[in-house]
Amino acid sequence: MGNSAINEGGLRERKRAATRAAITAVARSLTAERGLNGYTVEEVCEQAGISRRTFFNYFPAKEDAILGHVDDDFPEEVVERFMAGGAGSPAGEISDSLLADLVRLSLDLAERMSGSEEETRQLIGVIKKEPQLMLRIIGASEEREAEFARLLAAREGVPTDHPVVRMAVVLLGNIARKTSAGYFSEGNTRTYEDMLLENIAAARTLFALPFDPSRAGPTPLNMSRPDIQQSSTSQSSSSLPSSSQTNSSQSTPSEGAQ
Template identity: 35%
Template sequence: MHSVIESATGVRDRRRAETTRTLVSLARRATAASGLTGFTVEELCDEAGISRRTFFNYFASKEDAVLGFALHHDTTEIDEFFVAMRPKTAPGELSANLVSDYAALTEARWTSFEFDHTDAAELMAAAEREPRLVTHMIDRHRADEVKDFALVARREGLPADDPRVVAAVQIVGHLARIAVPASLDPDSPTTFAAALDRQIAAAHALFSSQTPNDTESTR
């Protein structure tokens, strides 16, 4: 019975993933062709062979469909694994593996999106036709960043506005944004994880080579 349930769940998950990718691709191509106002959700649903109700079980809006922000995309399991990976560390101190663990979490999240060269080309074409998608993406990024301040703070037992928490999230996040185009470069094929790891290593080498600024001596 357990294997039957697992099999049924696997089929549902695959079907849901296929429907998600179909809707995202259709939404991106429609936006690139005529902008967000140039098509309706109903037209998108007709082309995908689903109902309007089903669409809103997958996405909250046309913008989210174009950007690939599915309602069912849940990273709770890997987020909690990230929290659990913290080694025993004195109160008030950062764990020594925070940056590497947060980078690994970022890599796992990116992998779960299954974003490839075709996705990148379709999204770029849609954003060129509809610049307000960039604003929507920035707003989503800011909201996700605030959530990660809270996630890292919970793991480390620190306030969410602790400068070290903010720095960890923002620095790794910035390096991840550099790694994305590098991982999609057809002339230099590499994985997102490898590209991000290189950026993390470069940042570590840079900061460790610098003399800490003694604020007391400069006053």
């Protein structure tokens, strides 16, 4: 997590962030329109208003511009709002508002996606046909998850390997990904928010189902170790309304919680 994600920075910092985001926006737009090899770096620079030399000061290669920079995935204002949500709870404890704020974060990020809906559909279509780009994206996803974990841990004042942080990153990340896939699929007419809330509700239903660790069996015995750890976590957050329900489902039997 760089300073730019939290600190306002000076004029230099701000201009640099704006330039970087502009390059990425143009690169993605042209990729959606013409494919990865249908435009030159020169054209990106023209539209972004920079020199080619500057382009390579920002990104090591053409493809990296499309991937963008991890800081651009978490715009400052959105991050600030998310971080502010954890201010009311003591450090070291998972805040009551975490799940609600994660959902809002997901919605905010979706709103701020550069490019129109149609453009994003086309960009996704193009990317699926470029294997080197797919590999790069998979690599970049891990970096984004790490950044997200750092952000989340900082908000809650817990280590980045805290079970709730780990689960939140993986599960909310996958829910967002699945929601996007459905939203951008052919023929979709529903709003992203609609679909996201449906998926969140489904996840909450899933993790509220009855679950007895003792019935997990031999192989599941290994799985009982995580359950024990998660059990202690759920106790610490058992006073939380909506968040506690999710957490207890992960860690302990819902019967016990009930």
